[in-house]
Amino acid sequence: MFWRKLSHADYRVLLSVPRALSYSDVAKVAGISSSYASFKIRKLAENAWLRFWVEYRVIGLSPTYVLCKYSPSFLAIASRVVLPYVKVVRKIWSSEGAKLFVEATPPAGFERRFAYTLPVAVENVWVGEWEARYVPSDNRLVAHTGSSLEVRWDELPEAVRDALPEPDTSLRVYQSIDRSDLLILREKEEYCFNNLSRIGEKIKIAQQLVSYHFRNHLKPIWKSNYVEPRKPEFPVIYKVEMENARAALSLLSALSRIPLLINAFAIQGSEHTIVMLLDVPPADLAKMHSGLFSVDGVRKAELLAFVDGSDPIYYGLTAHLGLQDEVWTLEPLEEAINTALKKE
Numbered sequence: 001m002f003w004r005k006l007s008h009a010d011y012r013v014l015l016s017v018p019r020a021l022s023y024s025d026v027a028k029v030a031g032i033s034s035s036y037a038s039f040k041i042r043k044l045a046e047n048a049w050l051r052f053w054v055e056y057r058v059i060g061l062s063p064t065y066v067l068c069k070y071s072p073s074f075l076a077i078a079s080r081v082v083l084p085y086v087k088v089v090r091k092i093w094s095s096e097g098a099k100l101f102v103e104a105t106p107p108a109g110f111e112r113r114f115a116y117t118l119p120v121a122v123e124n125v126w127v128g129e130w131e132a133r134y135v136p137s138d139n140r141l142v143a144h145t146g147s148s149l150e151v152r153w154d155e156l157p158e159a160v161r162d163a164l165p166e167p168d169t170s171l172r173v174y175q176s177i178d179r180s181d182l183l184i185l186r187e188k189e190e191y192c193f194n195n196l197s198r199i200g201e202k203i204k205i206a207q208q209l210v211s212y213h214f215r216n217h218l219k220p221i222w223k224s225n226y227v228e229p230r231k232p233e234f235p236v237i238y239k240v241e242m243e244n245a246r247a248a249l250s251l252l253s254a255l256s257r258i259p260l261l262i263n264a265f266a267i268q269g270s271e272h273t274i275v276m277l278l279d280v281p282p283a284d285l286a287k288m289h290s291g292l293f294s295v296d297g298v299r300k301a302e303l304l305a306f307v308d309g310s311d312p313i314y315y316g317l318t319a320h321l322g323l324q325d326e327v328w329t330l331e332p333l334e335e336a337i338n339t340a341l342k343k344e
Helices: 008-016 023-030 034-044 074-082 111-117 151-164 179-190 196-203 207-221 247-253 284-294 329-344
Strands: 048-054 065-071 085-095 095-105 122-132 143-144 147-152 220-227 234-242 261-267 271-281 298-307
Touching: 008 023, 008 034, 023 034, 034 048, 048 179, 048 261, 065 111, 065 179, 074 085, 074 329, 095 196, 095 298, 111 329, 122 271, 143 151, 151 247, 151 284, 179 196, 196 207, 207 220, 207 261, 234 247, 234 284, 247 261, 247 271
Parallel strands: none
Antiparallel strands: 048 220, 065 095, 065 122, 085 095, 085 298, 122 261, 143 147, 234 271, 234 298, 261 271
């Protein structure tokens, strides 16, 4: 794991990732040369995904998570056909046996229709009202031992108490976006330091146009970069019920400082409930439980599932496949599924 072998220089580089758009930005924050920053970032990227994070809702997309019954036929389709709006398909193990966990970004307002379009039995559809990813920062929850990072679970109650973030109640102003924007975003989400000129070569768009789209359409909706374990060792899915939405938002804020976090979100319509996916070493599970149940406002915390050790089916951002005449539609998804089913 990226946090297991981390020198002081590596740690400074890690802390520079969230607000950096280039290796030069990393160099300035970390106090090292650009060439050394490039080397260190590339070494970090061997064990961690460094992703560009945007506010999807302002472009009409909705972070959605679908819990499904296990289906070999759906897995077979997903492994050979890129399904519009689907980002990741994970096999998980619950007390009821194998299931599938789908992460997607369908059009806002069409989350349930999207889920029930998938050729698989749907058990639950969760829309993420607020999300948390690991955004590196120097904080009380994480200690750098000189060679690695250590999560201080006993500090979680204080960290949550100190967070007290205000829910974002501002209106999300819709921003129009086109296929070029989405293709550029897809490449930046794959690796946030992807060079714009190389992106232009890959998607066959002039560099000047790529720079224009990035500067005027993507940078305004950029939240930060985040870090995600590339090869999770013991990922688990937990569901935590808090006493109210503000307490849930505080817990999300604290979780965003923990390098074990893969993803966490508060469920739309039940904002006091959080679903979180973490890569927790077995030796730390008891510490995590103790820390969680010591947090003020935790009503219930339950292990939903273990994530299967096999690699997930990962597409990345596929929303560009669902944009037609600058309008989001589910028709390309339906067509892709129908075509795949006919070939079975």
